[in-house]
Amino acid sequence: MTIITTTTTPIVTSFSPMESVALLQWGSNYLFSSSVLYQIIQDKPILGEIMDKCRWNSWNHFQCEVNEGTVKSTADALVSTGLAALGYKYVNIADDCWAEYNRDRNGNLVAKASSFPSGIKTLADYVHSKGLKLGVYSDAGYTTCSKTMPGSLGHEVQDARTFAAWGVDYLKYDNCYNDGSKPYDRYARMSYALRKVGRPILYSICEWGQENPAKWAGSLGNSWRTTTDIQDKWDSITSLADENNVWGRFAGPGRWNDPDMLEVGNGGMSLEEYRSHFSIWALMKAPLLIGCDVRSASIDTLRILKNKEVIDVNQDLLGVQGRKIRSQAGLEVWAGPLSRSRVVLVLWNRSLSRKPITVGWREIGILPAKHVIVRDLWMHSYVSKNLRFRMTAYVDPHACKMYILTPV
Known part of the structure; x- marks a missing residue:
């Protein structure tokens, strides 16, 4: 990923080949190729800091x-x-x-x-x-x-x-x-x-x-x-x-x-x-x-x-909004691409009882055979450093699990 720096905040202007592939895997909902994002930056009068939220x-x-x-x-x-x-x-x-x-x-x-x-x-x-x-x-x-x-x-x-x-x-x-x-x-x-x-x-x-x-x-x-x-x-x-x-x-x-x-x-x-x-x-x-x-x-x-x-x-510099991937009986998978070819994943249980939620790599833009490092953002620990194909987590009612997945 290439960035330029304004007087306040760095701005993404182009993506690495792997990041471009990751964005394309997310489908037509996300059209932020490097040229499109650069055009957005050129067209938009910057009223404040880019990532300051x-x-x-x-x-x-x-x-x-x-x-x-x-x-x-x-x-x-x-x-x-x-x-x-x-x-x-x-x-x-x-x-x-x-x-x-x-x-x-x-x-x-x-x-x-x-x-x-x-x-x-x-x-x-x-x-x-x-x-x-x-x-x-x-x-x-x-x-x-x-x-x-x-x-x-x-x-x-x-x-x-x-x-x-x-x-x-x-x-x-x-x-x-x-x-x-x-x-x-x-x-x-x-x-x-x-x-x-x-x-x-x-x-x-x-x-x-x-x-x-x-x-x-x-x-x-x-x-x-x-x-x-x-x-x-x-x-x-x-x-x-x-x-x-x-x-x-x-x-x-x-x-x-x-x-x-x-x-x-x-x-x-x-x-x-x-x-x-x-x-x-x-x-x-x-x-x-x-x-x-x-x-x-x-x-x-x-x-x-x-x-x-x-x-x-x-605050991730890629700046792509994560989205709901799947919902069934109150069990939901939300995910989105991050910089450095990573993916953020949230397994969200809206139901009233503890349930397992499974997600396959293909659903969230990762090649199925890829080995993936899984980081739990609320436990502040690694779930696995060598996971393939899919993962499952048991999630309490109205709770979620939040991870960063890094293909290696």
Whole structure:
């Protein structure tokens, strides 16, 4: 694999012969030949870092109760827990409720005095002093979804300049209370505005998947929501995984399908369910947006969020979204190609009892007679260094096994 380096992040521009074969074995769903990927990079205005997908987002846990102190102490906690060192670099006041209901007399957004008395610029400076980045939220409509602050519809250029002046590094852009015009047009206006401010700002398009943004948002932003809002429930996780799976062929470096934030650590599911949630999101190359209160996160929660081997799958430079290969009676095989001719494999048991799941090498793009090294990413150990043809694992209910397979 050949890579070039921008000022921020290395980018894959061509694949080794074995990597090209591996991608072709995955079929027409993945069209990332070296020339195609190079063209994507040339055509796409880079609004932010190509592989930077690990973040913290305030909404799932705090909703409208977020404030300046929460954001500062969360930034501190990302550093002290070691999460920042693993790539969780963005502290996002997203979604909603951070601004006053009315703009100032010049039409500018104003931070809510009761929640952010020092203002967003001072907060951004604090977050940057920790080696982190700050994200904010707005809406491609007249007001945001909470109806407590103005949207950016009609103020795209002004608001983009404001965000840049404040030192903002990330914008989540929602879809509430708009004028009924096409989402592409509304999201394009903010995309063009962000490109002109002279500052890299990651652009997260939150259109909820209503008009298939995977087909059109890649030319506008760094990620796009493919689903409705996530809930801290097992049925929500499985449903959103299936919805996001449909759009895998449209994702790639710097342009990601987003099945919404992580619920890991918020208390509505078991540890096994949270591991499954984190594993599938990582395999799908989805943005990993922590949605819990990291300041009080349990040891078990941090073990999930800090699994470097799983994070490395999510950040793999090949950038191909893994997909569902097979599903029968709640027993599922998910897999995808990785750099260095490897394959990531998740055996996922959605049923209510412990069951064996078997996968053959041919199903996941490996020649059947190949000897394969199998690494368990949750046990942090090798299952085998010489496995051929297939493998079987017993998987607990609502749990998964996650492996990297390396043909030798």
